[in-house]
Amino acid sequence: MAKKFTPVMQSAMTHYAQLSDDLNKAESPYLTALRQSAKAQFLEQGFPTRRDEDWGYTKLTDFVQTHFRLQGISHLTQADILPFLPSFGATRIVLVDGWFSESLSDDLSALPKGVTIESFEDLQQVPESAVQLQAHQQDVAQEPFAVMNTMLLNDGVVIQIDKHAVLEMPLFVLHVQTQPNHLSNLRNRITVGEYADVTLVEAYVSLSDDLCALTNVVSEIDIASHARVKQVVLQQQNKQSYYFNNQFVYQAEHSGFNTLYAGLGCVTSRHQNHVYMNGEHIETIQNSACYATGAQTVDSRSYTEHNQEHGFSQQLHKYVLDGEAVGVFNGMIKVARAAQKTDGQMDNKNLLLSDSAQMDTKPQLEIYADDVKCSHGSATGQINKEQIFYLQARGIPRPQAVRMITEAFLLEPVEVVSHGAIREWVAQILSQTLRG
Numbered sequence: 001m002a003k004k005f006t007p008v009m010q011s012a013m014t015h016y017a018q019l020s021d022d023l024n025k026a027e028s029p030y031l032t033a034l035r036q037s038a039k040a041q042f043l044e045q046g047f048p049t050r051r052d053e054d055w056g057y058t059k060l061t062d063f064v065q066t067h068f069r070l071q072g073i074s075h076l077t078q079a080d081i082l083p084f085l086p087s088f089g090a091t092r093i094v095l096v097d098g099w100f101s102e103s104l105s106d107d108l109s110a111l112p113k114g115v116t117i118e119s120f121e122d123l124q125q126v127p128e129s130a131v132q133l134q135a136h137q138q139d140v141a142q143e144p145f146a147v148m149n150t151m152l153l154n155d156g157v158v159i160q161i162d163k164h165a166v167l168e169m170p171l172f173v174l175h176v177q178t179q180p181n182h183l184s185n186l187r188n189r190i191t192v193g194e195y196a197d198v199t200l201v202e203a204y205v206s207l208s209d210d211l212c213a214l215t216n217v218v219s220e221i222d223i224a225s226h227a228r229v230k231q232v233v234l235q236q237q238n239k240q241s242y243y244f245n246n247q248f249v250y251q252a253e254h255s256g257f258n259t260l261y262a263g264l265g266c267v268t269s270r271h272q273n274h275v276y277m278n279g280e281h282i283e284t285i286q287n288s289a290c291y292a293t294g295a296q297t298v299d300s301r302s303y304t305e306h307n308q309e310h311g312f313s314q315q316l317h318k319y320v321l322d323g324e325a326v327g328v329f330n331g332m333i334k335v336a337r338a339a340q341k342t343d344g345q346m347d348n349k350n351l352l353l354s355d356s357a358q359m360d361t362k363p364q365l366e367i368y369a370d371d372v373k374c375s376h377g378s379a380t381g382q383i384n385k386e387q388i389f390y391l392q393a394r395g396i397p398r399p400q401a402v403r404m405i406t407e408a409f410l411l412e413p414v415e416v417v418s419h420g421a422i423r424e425w426v427a428q429i430l431s432q433t434l435r436g
Contacts, residue, residue: 005046008064013046015067019183020151023070031153034137038150041141048144057328057360058270058299063242068183068214070154073099076207081176084205088421090172093117097177098184098215099155114165114196120156120187136220136248139274145244149185149218156187156217159200163193163224170199170422177204177237180211188219192227199230199419206238206265213237217245225252225279230259232422234429237265239296245271253279253308260417262426263290263298264433270299270328277304277311277339284313287413291433292325299328302346306339306369315346316413320406320434321357328360333374335367342372350380351409353402407431 005013020039024032047064048055073096081094081104091111094104100119108117140146157173177184192198204215215237223229235243243266249257261271275284284304292298298321304313319327333344350359363376383405391401410430417423 003044003046009046012064012067013043016148016152017043019070023152023154035151035153038141038147042147042151045144045147054330057326058268058297060268063268066181066212068181070152070185071097071179071182073097073101074178076101076104076176076178078104080207081174084174084176084203086172086201086422087425088170088419090170090201093157093171093173095155095157095173095175095184095186097179097182098175098186100157112165112167114162115167116160117171118158120158120189121154136250139248140218140246143246143272145216145270146218146246149187149216149246152183152185153187154185156189158188159190161192161196161198164195165193166197167199170201170419173200173202175202175204175215176207177211177213177215177241178207180213182213184213184215186215186217188217190219190221190229192221192223192229194224195226196224197228199422201232201234201422203234204237204243204265206241209238210240211238212240214242215244219245219247221247221249221257223249223251223255223257226254227252228256230418231257232417232426233259233261233271234426235261235263235265235269235271236429236433239265239267239294241266243269243271247273249273249275251275251277251279251282251284254281255279256283258285258416258418259287260413260426261288261300262414262430263288263300264430267295268297270301272301273303275302275304275313276307277313278307280308281310282308282312284311285416286313286315287416288317289410289413289430290317290319290327291410291430292319292327293322295324297326297328301330303332304334304344306333306335306342306344308339310341311339311343313344316416317348318410318413319350319359320353320410321350321359322353324354324356326358326360329378330362330364331376332364332366333376335365335369335372335374337368340369340371342369342374344372344374346376348378349409350378351406352380352382353406403435406434410434
């Protein structure tokens, strides 16, 4: 039986399908078939509603009523992006409204040997690019906003790290939203060769506080054997905007993936890692630190597959919620029958600063092997009054005491960042946000 949609939902679906058709008229023929296939799936399933189990606490009512558009790139200067640049040295890659900006990025031709960075738009005329995109399409097609991303493929970043290449300096990718009612549809591909090592920092920001925009991201990260990828994703767009990010990570034997997500902005945000540990002796660390207030909804999720022996995964997800904010966490560790000697740990802890804040959490284990060490846990509550009393008894005013306790709580997941300067930068941003 065909799925029925409300008039509002149908109008939104028709709008985005037309955007896809417009891209197919003007862009590479190699991507047309991929877009059309995704459009057919999108028109069949539509946007998720609160009746869908995975979206029961992340409402999209207001989002569906806003028809975002694909617009041209705004012309910014170096001075415009200066407030968003990090305090540490890095190779800078800038995208404005979802489009790669050569003028604001560093000279990427001067990168070390074995490192190539291009815009996705530049590769659209290459037939092999469409073939590469289809490699993980079966996984991508499981997520509604990832399907929408494929339907509207236009630009993003393609990073190639060859075998044995080691980047001493981090890559800093800055995404700036500048236009109201704009859709940034980003498709990123990161391929890391054997024994290579890279640190990647992504920041999603808004140029002003009064624009409502949509950022929809899909990142495909392939990590070869013995390679290491360290990642930080900072989302601090304004509180009128929307953010959806699906990361699909594929790890070979003896590889390592270490990621931190800091979710601070947007009226509705959803960040999800899909990690496939496809070899032996793989290490994966996924942490998140999320803060929401007012009417914000912050949603962070992880899906982790242990598919071979001696895999190690560790997760710590912490939320601080104030006002009428809603926090959502869903984590799944799946252990295949062949994944003996697996060690998988997942913990979610949440701090509510008001009686109106709400946290919905669902950590899960699905285990088919019999020689494993796996655990998950979750705890939600308010600040312990004895902790506040302890600090007040030592002359610290109550507001400062609450802030100290809250900061200490939220900064714990940041400790996973091994690069000292990056860790301090993220911690400073989190602290400043908590202080209002």
